[in-house]
Amino acid sequence: MLLAQESFEGAAALFGQALAMGGCAPAAHLGLVHSLIRLDRRAEALEACRQAVATLPSHPQLALVLAQLLHTDGDWAGAEAAYRASAQVVGDDLAAEGRALFGLSHVLAKRGEMQEALDVAREAVLRLPGLQPAMDWLALLEQRLRAEPMPA
Known part of the structure; x- marks a missing residue:
């Protein structure tokens, strides 16, 4: 929902919180990576994606x-x-x-x-x-x- 509303900062924060609480759903990882890409935070997106691939x-x-x-x-x-x-x-x-x-x-x-x-x-x-x-x-x-x- 947050991504659809283009609140990428909020989405990135929520996906990051979900992952920090131990969630490892692929959708949370993908949501975080895509939010960071949309925010033009490519280095963070790349690191988040590397971590996601290491996890899953x-x-x-x-x-x-x-x-x-x-x-x-x-x-x-x-x-x-x-x-x-x-x-x-x-x-x-x-x-x-x-x-x-x-x-x-x-x-x-x-x-x-x-x-x-x-x-x-x-x-x-x-x-x-x-x-x-x-x-x-x-x-x-x-x-x-x-x-x-x-x-x-």
Whole structure:
């Protein structure tokens, strides 16, 4: 309710209090992280997300949010590890795995690992059928790889 009313300071305080009292519900962690992001307190959001993943390591959405924060901050190695971890904890949720693989593909491309980025993007598209951004990304990677000169 507080998030819907855009009282992010109040929401962050309440989520923080709930967690301090021993609550570890994923929704409380996510609420705190998203409130801190909306308040442009990224360093605190990142730390809160790291703590949440340490507390609930098998929660796919927390792992994905951590990966996205690291990705946005340009921490390619951290984002790669977090996306890989996120893809491993999704269980049967193919869409969640696809989102993690989609992000991982972007990070791999940023790191210059184009062939692996392409392979991972193909896997993402299989799990996200019909998602235009994923299909566009795959097409762009294929085009880039075709344009690269072949090693001698």
